[in-house]
Amino acid sequence: MNLFTPYEEAFNAYMESYLPSSGQFAETTRYALFSGGKRLRPWSLFAVLESYDIPYLQGIPFSAALEFVHTYSLIHDDLPCMDNDTLRRGRPTLHKQFDEATALMTGNLLLSLAFEMIQDSKEAKFLTKVLSEACGAEGLLGGQLKDLYKETCSARLLFSQKTGALFQAALWGGSILATTNQAQRDIWRECGLALGILYQVADDFQDGDSSFSLEELTHLKEESVHQIQNASQTLLHFPDSLTLFVNRLKQQCGVLHDPLTSLS
Amino acid sequence: MNLFTPYEEAFNAYMESYLPSSGQFAETTRYALFSGGKRLRPWSLFAVLESYDIPYLQGIPFSAALEFVHTYSLIHDDLPCMDNDTLRRGRPTLHKQFDEATALMTGNLLLSLAFEMIQDSKEAKFLTKVLSEACGAEGLLGGQLKDLYKETCSARLLFSQKTGALFQAALWGGSILATTNQAQRDIWRECGLALGILYQVADDFQDGDSSFSLEELTHLKEESVHQIQNASQTLLHFPDSLTLFVNRLKQQCGVLHDPLTSLS
Numbered sequence: 001m002n003l004f005t006p007y008e009e010a011f012n013a014y015m016e017s018y019l020p021s022s023g024q025f026a027e028t029t030r031y032a033l034f035s036g037g038k039r040l041r042p043w044s045l046f047a048v049l050e051s052y053d054i055p056y057l058q059g060i061p062f063s064a065a066l067e068f069v070h071t072y073s074l075i076h077d078d079l080p081c082m083d084n085d086t087l088r089r090g091r092p093t094l095h096k097q098f099d100e101a102t103a104l105m106t107g108n109l110l111l112s113l114a115f116e117m118i119q120d121s122k123e124a125k126f127l128t129k130v131l132s133e134a135c136g137a138e139g140l141l142g143g144q145l146k147d148l149y150k151e152t153c154s155a156r157l158l159f160s161q162k163t164g165a166l167f168q169a170a171l172w173g174g175s176i177l178a179t180t181n182q183a184q185r186d187i188w189r190e191c192g193l194a195l196g197i198l199y200q201v202a203d204d205f206q207d208g209d210s211s212f213s214l215e216e217l218t219h220l221k222e223e224s225v226h227q228i229q230n231a232s233q234t235l236l237h238f239p240d241s242l243t244l245f246v247n248r249l250k251q252q253c254g255v256l257h258d259p260l261t262s263l264s
Numbered sequence: 265m266n267l268f269t270p271y272e273e274a275f276n277a278y279m280e281s282y283l284p285s286s287g288q289f290a291e292t293t294r295y296a297l298f299s300g301g302k303r304l305r306p307w308s309l310f311a312v313l314e315s316y317d318i319p320y321l322q323g324i325p326f327s328a329a330l331e332f333v334h335t336y337s338l339i340h341d342d343l344p345c346m347d348n349d350t351l352r353r354g355r356p357t358l359h360k361q362f363d364e365a366t367a368l369m370t371g372n373l374l375l376s377l378a379f380e381m382i383q384d385s386k387e388a389k390f391l392t393k394v395l396s397e398a399c400g401a402e403g404l405l406g407g408q409l410k411d412l413y414k415e416t417c418s419a420r421l422l423f424s425q426k427t428g429a430l431f432q433a434a435l436w437g438g439s440i441l442a443t444t445n446q447a448q449r450d451i452w453r454e455c456g457l458a459l460g461i462l463y464q465v466a467d468d469f470q471d472g473d474s475s476f477s478l479e480e481l482t483h484l485k486e487e488s489v490h491q492i493q494n495a496s497q498t499l500l501h502f503p504d505s506l507t508l509f510v511n512r513l514k515q516q517c518g519v520l521h522d523p524l525t526s527l528s
Contacts, residue, residue, distance in 0.1 A: 020401040024409060076372065081364035100345035101412055104368070105405050108340065108375065112405070115379040116396035119389050128392065132380035137284040141369050141376070145288060148365055 003241070004039040007046055007056055011039070014060045015067070018113050028098055028106040032071050035089050041066040041170040044195065044242065048174030048188060051237035061120035062127050062173045068114040069131065070166055073140050075107040082148060111135070123176050130169050130176070139165035155212040155220050159200040160193055167196030184235060191231035195246070198224040202252035221253045267505070268303045271310055271320055275303070278324045279331070282377050292362055292370040296335050300353050305330040305434040308459065308506065312438030312452065315501035325384035326391050326437045332378035333395065334430055337404050339371040346412060375399070387440050394433050394440070403429035419476040419484050423464040424457055431460030448499060455495035459510070462488040466516035485517045 004011075015033055020026040042063035046056040078085040078093040079100060086096050095103035118127050133139055143162025146153055171192030175185040201221045204210035210217060228246050232238040268275075279297055284290040306327035310320040342349040342357040343364060350360050359367035382391050397403055407426025410417055435456030439449040465485045468474035474481060492510050496502040 025401045104345060105408060109401055109405050111375055112396045112399040115392060119392050124389055125383050128379060128383050132376045135376040137289045137373055141373050145369060
């Protein structure tokens with residue numbers, strides 16, 4: 001069973017409620033959003049909420065906003081002036097299926113809608129800051145810029161911006177909705193960043209064409225796992241599901257060491 | 265004297281406070297934002313505030329957000345996959361001065377920052393809804409799509425989306441900050457839309473290459489002027505400066521009728 005299945009119906013219905021009901025954008029936004037994405041950012045936010053016995057429904061607006069932002073960043077990443085990709089999740093990328101201008105504007109629409117839907121959350125003001133920081137020059141966009149121009153920087157910095165920022169927003173956002181304890185929020189924030197970095201390390205291991213050395217990636221993997229383990233021991237509530245997810249990522253990082261390791 | 269001069273220093277300082285201090289985006293955001301734009305949307309918001317004796321400083325976060333969104337839309341409009349323009353305000357467009365990917369991401373950054381800075385306003389939640397609506401499929405992006413694909417629609421619909429939406433947000437936003445009187449806010453909202461439409465009509469008259477008939481443009485001009493005049497008579501506070509601005513736009517619409525009319 002897909003990890004996200006228990007949440008899927010309510011989550012999709014909420015996303016649908018923000019999409020245009022007719023016109024070109026009605027088609028393009030759905031093409032981009034309902035394409036078999038794993039919904040890992042929303043899922044990890046829900047995991048935080050459930051560890052505090054908070055109904056996951058309270059996290060839907062912010063987690064949907066994260067998914068909209070993630071999707072916008074993929075659409076723009078795929079454009080000819082960026083990575084110029086023709087396939088995404090086994091289907092033509094949005095600009096191939098439609099055209100460049102439509103893909104550009106569809107991404108922009110998803111970004112605008114993300115900020116709109118956060119206003120349905122309690123703590124809307126704080127969460128808006130969290131999301132815009134994640135989107136900005138020290139977050140997603142900083143990472144995209146570094147990636148595209150092969151700027152010389154550490155894997156840690158690149159991964160923390162291009163992937164860590166949104167995972168950080170997910171876990172941090174979950175903790176903002178779940179607890180008023182500042183110390184715990186801070187730990188979730190750091191833990192989210194480490195989780196995103198680990199996810200990207202695992203991705204680089206899987207792709208096998210990382211521009212970073214095996215040594216640097218392995219060091220970063222160990223550092224991130226260590227940070228997440230520390231968090232799991234310090235926090236009163238750390239969901240088993242996140243521990244399982246981290247273990248799976250660790251396994252993926254092992255692939256280069258032992259090509260025979262099978263991954264489920 | 266430029267209409268915006270009294271506000272310029274404080275306004276620019278506020279915008280600066282949100283821009284990256286180093287790196288590529290530090291340069292590109294300033295190139296785009298400080299390029300001689302007339303700041304008409306911020307200016308018209310300040311005019312509303314001052315008519316209620318509210319210090320214009322209270323409107324700076326939202327008006328700067330409007331300017332960021334306006335600038336993002338111009339950057340993306342100029343891209344090769346959109347209008348493919350090489351000059352903007354007498355200088356190379358952003359993607360010509362830098363490159364396409366950088367221009368794309370700079371636009372995205374400005375859009376994200378716009379939503380971030382609104383959170384400095386009172387009424388942040390409401391204003392976020394106002395801005396995202398202005399940006400969306402029934403606002404700016406809807407207008408850009410119609411414009412690009414020459415969709416058959418009325419001048420009224422096209423102009424209300426591509427230009428009216430942000431002027432509407434400016435005057436409506438000003439009224440949200442200035443008064444709790446719902447009836448007055450509604451009038452400002454309608455008046456802002458009419459002002460934006462009139463601005464675009466004047467622009468089409470000036471360019472002389474409108475895809476709409478002189479008859480349709482003239483009708484729309486008269487309708488918009490009529491709506492603004494009604495608003496100015498109904499509202500207790502209607503700034504003289506806006507009346508002067510409307511008169512100037514009306515004059516610009518006269519050019520096609522009488523090419524000898526001189527415009528200051």
